[in-house]
Amino acid sequence: MYDYRVLFKRVIIPTLNNDFVPFPIQKSICTGWASSNIRYGGDTILYTGCMYQIAYLSSRLAEILEKLPENFIYNALNLTPFLKLYKPPKAELDRAYNILRNISNSLKRNGIDFGYLYEDEPYSGALLLEAGFYDEFSTYAKKVTLKLREKGVKKIITVDPHSLNAFERYREFINNFDIEIYSYLDLIKDVGGKVRITDEFVVHDSCLYSKFLNRREKYRDLAKKEGIRIVDDWMVTSLENSLCCGAPLEVVNPQISRKIAEVRLKQLKKVSKNILVACPFCYANLSKVNDKEVKIKDIAEYL
Numbered sequence: 001m002y003d004y005r006v007l008f009k010r011v012i013i014p015t016l017n018n019d020f021v022p023f024p025i026q027k028s029i030c031t032g033w034a035s036s037n038i039r040y041g042g043d044t045i046l047y048t049g050c051m052y053q054i055a056y057l058s059s060r061l062a063e064i065l066e067k068l069p070e071n072f073i074y075n076a077l078n079l080t081p082f083l084k085l086y087k088p089p090k091a092e093l094d095r096a097y098n099i100l101r102n103i104s105n106s107l108k109r110n111g112i113d114f115g116y117l118y119e120d121e122p123y124s125g126a127l128l129l130e131a132g133f134y135d136e137f138s139t140y141a142k143k144v145t146l147k148l149r150e151k152g153v154k155k156i157i158t159v160d161p162h163s164l165n166a167f168e169r170y171r172e173f174i175n176n177f178d179i180e181i182y183s184y185l186d187l188i189k190d191v192g193g194k195v196r197i198t199d200e201f202v203v204h205d206s207c208l209y210s211k212f213l214n215r216r217e218k219y220r221d222l223a224k225k226e227g228i229r230i231v232d233d234w235m236v237t238s239l240e241n242s243l244c245c246g247a248p249l250e251v252v253n254p255q256i257s258r259k260i261a262e263v264r265l266k267q268l269k270k271v272s273k274n275i276l277v278a279c280p281f282c283y284a285n286l287s288k289v290n291d292k293e294v295k296i297k298d299i300a301e302y303l
Contacts, residue, residue, distance in 0.1 A: 004131070004252050012127065013136055017143070020122035021050065023061070027119045029053050029087060033097035034116055038104065042115030044155040046104060046184075049124050049163040052096040055280035056088040059247070059288055063254055095301075096280070102303040103159050106188045114157060122147050124166035130248050138173040141166075145174055155180040157187065159300075161208035161215070161279050168213070185209075185218040185278075188303070191225045195302050199295075200231045202272035204264070204286065205242045206279040219278040219299050226302045233271045243267065247281035261289045269294055 015023055021030075030050035038046070087093070107114060122144045128137040148156075156179060158164040167181045203220060210216035216239065223230060235241050246260030265286050268275050275296045277283045287296055 007251070008128075008131060008133060008136075013133070013140075016123065016125065016128070016140055020144070020147070022054075022058075022123050022127050025050075025054060025057070026087070029093070030121065031118045032093070033100040034104075034118065035101075039115040041117060041120075041151050041153075042113075043152055044112075044114045044157065045121075045151075045153055046107065046114045046116050047121065047124075047156045047158050047163060048100055048116075049121070049126070049158070049160065051160040051163060052099055052280040053093065054088070055096070055284040056092040059250060059281070059284035061251070099280075099298055099300045100159065102300050103184050103188075106191065106303045107157065107184060109192055110188050110190055112157070112187050117151060117153075120147075120151065124163045126162040126166040127251070129166050129169060130162070131252065134173075137169075141170045141173050145170065145177060145179070148179060153179060155182065157182050157184055159184055160281075161206045161213060162281065164213055164215075165208045183213075183215055183218070184300075185215050185222060188222060191222065191303060195227050197226075197228055197302070199274045200229045200272055201274045201276040201297070202231055202233070202268050203237060203276045203278075204245065204268055204282055205237065205239075206277070206282055207242075207244050209278055210239060210242065223276060223299050223302070226299070228276065228299075228302060230276070231272050236267045236271050245282045245285045247279075247285035250285065257285065258289060261285045265289050265294065 012022055015021060021027065030048065030053050033053070125137050125140040125144065128140060156167060158167065158181065164181065164183050170177045201223070203223070205216060209219065220230065232238070243264050244260060245264050246257040249257035249260065273294050275286065275294055276299055277286070277296060278299050280298070283296055283298055290296060
């Protein structure tokens with residue numbers, strides 16, 4: 001088992017500081033969803049953090065690293081070109097792009113004006129925060145804030161819970177952080193008509209959205225507006241009993257992360273074989289252990 005702390009120190013942190021991405025990737029992977037009708041920059045931006053785009057890659061990364069020699073992993077000169085060659089499967093990338101386009105189109109339909117930073121969009125640093133590298137997160141957050149201010153950004157609309165949480169936490173590390181942070185869930189009121197869905201879905205709640213960011217009812221209400229029927233079980237889906245999918249542990253301990261995902265999927269299957277998520281990493285980690293009996297969908301796929 002590789003030492004994740006060495007991986008962070010030698011690969012992830014330098015890559016963040018140099019390129020504003022969590023690990024070496026082709027930046028075109030992050031921006032491929034955006035069409036030319038989204039302007040560059042502006043005071044309000046739609047922020048993807050490349051989270052939906054790389055969630056599948058990130059989910060598989062720990063499994064890949066486990067099979068590589070330690071000296072290969074810890075040598076950034078070896079690992080960087082290796083990772084730049086690795087892409088998410090086309091089906092997964094198309095799915096991510098569709099979700100981002102759905103969110104973008106829904107925001108426009110609701111009268112929200114925004115731009116996008118394309119390849120200049122900096123990663124939020126969520127991985128540092130969630131792995132406990134607080135000093136490094138503080139330093140990186142200041143760099144990101146400076147970059148955003150240079151671009152004239154005053155408001156950020158996030159599409160995932162990890163980015164939202166990271167930006168909300170900037171205020172703890174930057175005294176004068178004054179950029180307004182929103183989730184797309186806060187801004188979409190009109191879903192543009194209900195979709196025809198005959199199946200009932202059980203919701204796997206994002207821990208960040210539901211337990212820390214007070215958005216649990218936001219995405220559940222949005223799903224209901226879309227015409228999705230939700231079935232609950234207090235022992236499985238209540239705020240008190242809902243469990244994590246295990247994704248935050250992927251880089252730290254992939255074996256435990258996988259076991260948690262298996263337990264959580266088994267719980268959810270007892271309620272329904274149709275699972276609804278609101279986080280790209282919940283989707284990726286549960287999909288990793290899915291036996292194909294279960295259909296897992298993101299709420300934004302139905303926007």
